[in-house]
Amino acid sequence: MAQQMVMYDQEFQQISAVCDRLAREASAKVVFLVDKNGQLIATHGGENLDTTSLASLTAGNIAATGGIAKLIDEKEFSQIFHEGQRDNVHINIVGGRVILVVIFDNRSSLGLVRLRVKKASEELSKIFDLLLKKADQPGAAESPFAEISDEDIDKLFTD
Amino acid sequence: MSTVNFGSRELYLKVVYYGPGLCGKTTNLHYLYSKWPKNERGNMVSLATETERTLFFDFLPLSLGEIRGFKTKFGLYTVPGQVFYDATRKLVLRNADGVIFVADSQAERMDANLESLDNLSDHLAESKLALDKMPFVLQYNKRDLPSALPVSELSAALNPRKVPEFEAVAPTGAGVLETLKAAVRLVFNDQKNKK
Numbered sequence: 001m002a003q004q005m006v007m008y009d010q011e012f013q014q015i016s017a018v019c020d021r022l023a024r025e026a027s028a029k030v031v032f033l034v035d036k037n038g039q040l041i042a043t044h045g046g047e048n049l050d051t052t053s054l055a056s057l058t059a060g061n062i063a064a065t066g067g068i069a070k071l072i073d074e075k076e077f078s079q080i081f082h083e084g085q086r087d088n089v090h091i092n093i094v095g096g097r098v099i100l101v102v103i104f105d106n107r108s109s110l111g112l113v114r115l116r117v118k119k120a121s122e123e124l125s126k127i128f129d130l131l132l133k134k135a136d137q138p139g140a141a142e143s144p145f146a147e148i149s150d151e152d153i154d155k156l157f158t159d
Numbered sequence: 160m161s162t163v164n165f166g167s168r169e170l171y172l173k174v175v176y177y178g179p180g181l182c183g184k185t186t187n188l189h190y191l192y193s194k195w196p197k198n199e200r201g202n203m204v205s206l207a208t209e210t211e212r213t214l215f216f217d218f219l220p221l222s223l224g225e226i227r228g229f230k231t232k233f234g235l236y237t238v239p240g241q242v243f244y245d246a247t248r249k250l251v252l253r254n255a256d257g258v259i260f261v262a263d264s265q266a267e268r269m270d271a272n273l274e275s276l277d278n279l280s281d282h283l284a285e286s287k288l289a290l291d292k293m294p295f296v297l298q299y300n301k302r303d304l305p306s307a308l309p310v311s312e313l314s315a316a317l318n319p320r321k322v323p324e325f326e327a328v329a330p331t332g333a334g335v336l337e338t339l340k341a342a343v344r345l346v347f348n349d350q351k352n353k354k
Binding site: 004005006007008009011012013016035036037038039041050052053056057060063064066067141143144145146147148150152153155156157 | 160161162163164165166167170171173201202204206215216218220223224226227228229231232234246247249250251253254336340343344347350351353
């Protein structure tokens, strides 16, 4: 059965800080982190963008690219780059688990973005490794799913 | 794969609408999109061909309110129903927390329903998942069409496990919300039993 991904407050703050710093150091317009399920984990910038749809399409893009990789006997394509007339999108898989997306224009460059993404990916990878270990530890915060009652579910549809 | 985010206080779950071509998966999503409060849903994304057949997936993000201080969010996806889009169907199905199978009630589509259901089982098995362990709901769509088979006949052929089943006419919304509600309930109950 599919596993749960659990994100704790402390790691959430650390991840958000890495995204903020990456945006600054790479002179990027928007940085966001998505899980392979298409759920947005953290974002910097993009207030005027539909980041929910972007997250879902990015995950779809990575899934399709992964499918192509498999067909030609590649493990994965860890980086994807889309070049536009005004904006460019750099997509990178972090630790095989999550997807880091950087949107930038001509105030930055592909070289700079790649360099900064590499450093940020290493930091994010470490945080996600710790996160996995933390979720497996006894005494980890109880999943809110465990508390959900039938009445709670009924209420979702009556509010 | 569900996500519990203690930082943003959000629960996120993925439900996939599966079924043969032209059975009404996208129509289910269109109806929900049109009726759901605007501030409780995102934009609907459709990756479709020029003739409006689903090419990769449709996606509709819905918020369902709060549970125990957590905002609950559902990502609803449809798969492309046409037989030759098998590879993309598999990708969309990956990490689903629940599946809604939309069957076409018309007698002439029974073979397509059975083939699609087999295809679903096969894809889940490839991901080491079993359909009988998955939150799973059936919808018999197109009940308003003259060649629609009796529900008892559809149920006998498609629902040996007796999962929740619903009659629907997706363009009018009949049965659409009931189907989703049942799926949401099963998904939450399934998550309760996981760590």
